[in-house]
Amino acid sequence: PEAITIQELANRMAERAVDVIKLLMKQGQMLKINDVIDADTAELIAEEMGHTVKRVSEADVEEGLFTEAEDEGGLKPRPPVVTIMGHVDHGKTSLLDALRNANVVAGEAGGITQHIGAYQVERNGQKVTFIDTPGHAAFTQMRARGAKATDIVILVVAADDGVKPQTKEAIAHAKAAGVPIIVAINKIDKPAADPNRVRTELLQDEIVVESMGGDVIEVEVSALKGTNLDKLVEMILLQAEVLELQANPDRTAEGIVIEAQLDKGRGPVATVLVQKGTLHVGDILVAGAEWARVRAMLDENGNQVKVAEPSKPVEVLGFQGTPEAGDRVAVVENEARAREIVDYRQRQKREKASVQFSGARGSLEQMMN
Numbered sequence: 001p002e003a004i005t006i007q008e009l010a011n012r013m014a015e016r017a018v019d020v021i022k023l024l025m026k027q028g029q030m031l032k033i034n035d036v037i038d039a040d041t042a043e044l045i046a047e048e049m050g051h052t053v054k055r056v057s058e059a060d061v062e063e064g065l066f067t068e069a070e071d072e073g074g075l076k077p078r079p080p081v082v083t084i085m086g087h088v089d090h091g092k093t094s095l096l097d098a099l100r101n102a103n104v105v106a107g108e109a110g111g112i113t114q115h116i117g118a119y120q121v122e123r124n125g126q127k128v129t130f131i132d133t134p135g136h137a138a139f140t141q142m143r144a145r146g147a148k149a150t151d152i153v154i155l156v157v158a159a160d161d162g163v164k165p166q167t168k169e170a171i172a173h174a175k176a177a178g179v180p181i182i183v184a185i186n187k188i189d190k191p192a193a194d195p196n197r198v199r200t201e202l203l204q205d206e207i208v209v210e211s212m213g214g215d216v217i218e219v220e221v222s223a224l225k226g227t228n229l230d231k232l233v234e235m236i237l238l239q240a241e242v243l244e245l246q247a248n249p250d251r252t253a254e255g256i257v258i259e260a261q262l263d264k265g266r267g268p269v270a271t272v273l274v275q276k277g278t279l280h281v282g283d284i285l286v287a288g289a290e291w292a293r294v295r296a297m298l299d300e301n302g303n304q305v306k307v308a309e310p311s312k313p314v315e316v317l318g319f320q321g322t323p324e325a326g327d328r329v330a331v332v333e334n335e336a337r338a339r340e341i342v343d344y345r346q347r348q349k350r351e352k353a354s355v356q357f358s359g360a361r362g363s364l365e366q367m368m369n
């Protein structure tokens with residue numbers, strides 16, 4: 001339910017918190033500045049102090065923010081968004097490097113991917129967006145998010161190592177999200193490679209690949225030697241065709257934050273995957289409890305772009321604060337609207353935190369009685 005701290009209520013009325021506390025005291029309530037009062041009490045206090053009260057609900061604030069109405073009529077094919085998942089060191093980043101002719105692995109600390117990278121690759125005139133997720137157990141949470149923003153999961157399994165705990169986790173995430181899996185049996189160049197063992201082990205998690213009579217596409221690849229990468233891309237595009245992926249590029253943009261951090265020189269930077277519409281430099285957007293006037297957008301090669309269409313991942317500069325991975329993004333009409341939404345969400349966040357705090361104290365009191 002709705003609740004507010006005394007400090008917050010005072011702030012919103014531009015009154016002193018002590019005056020609020022005094023009023024409450026007159027009504028027989030002994031409370032401190034960070035204590036939480038319910039919405040009805042807050043309303044009474046506000047009215048007694050001569051303010052008019054307007055209760056704003058989430059529905060009011062969020063109205064029209066995410067909409068499907070604009071999609072109609074303008075749907076066009078969009079590139080697939082593919083998340084690469086799998087056990088640590090099975091070659092996720094290497095595979096992505098090979099697909100985009102780059103070398104990210106060499107630049108990583110200890111060869112472990114610490115964050116999610118997003119790239120768009122063009123092969124034979126067709127675009128595919130890849131999201132690289134960390135393979136470390138500590139990042140299960142982020143991987144779960146990776147699966148949400150994705151159309152297809154590439155499950156990388158090293159042929160010399162087989163199905164491992166994080167392979168199983170990735171399968172569970174993909175299944176939970178209802179996302180089709182393509183298995184990339186990697187490292188087939190290795191003498192110890194045993195692709196058939198991988199196929200058999202996958203049966204335990206009810207992944208039956210095509211060569212075993214199932215309907216999960218599998219491709220044997222070597223990220224190191226570049227073997228069968230064209231075939232892998234072909235299979236991705238085939239799968240994408242089946243999914244009939246579409247979005248309207250001619251509407252206000254919506255998307256999701258893939259990763260975000262505070263950059264010393266550039267301020268808050270967020271990698272945003274555009275999912276609907278087209279994002280433009282100069283647009284005003286909200287992402288979770290933060291907003292931005294898009295100052296610049298950079299593609300995966302660090303080049304500035306003016307627009308980003310559906311399935312395009314871009315680094316967005318111009319945020320007031322740092323949003324969180326997984327936050328949904330929506331473009332709004334103007335700065336005032338952005339501030340209204342963000343103010344509301346930040347308040348919600350604070351109030352949630354303080355309600356949880358007082359809830360904990362409540363139960364402590366109960367314990368003592």
Ligand code: GTP
Nearest residue numbers: 088089090091092093094112113135187222223224
């Ligand atoms: P995390 O991000 O830590 O989960 O690892 P990753 O899955 O991204 O694996 P990464 O691409 O960093 O590769 C791990 C190691 O396997 C590196 O030393 C790669 O050079 C090696 N490797 C990747 N693909 C192949 C391959 O096809 N063949 C061989 N022989 N080695 C490979």
Ligand code: MG
Nearest residue numbers: 092093112113
């Ligand atoms: Mg990696």
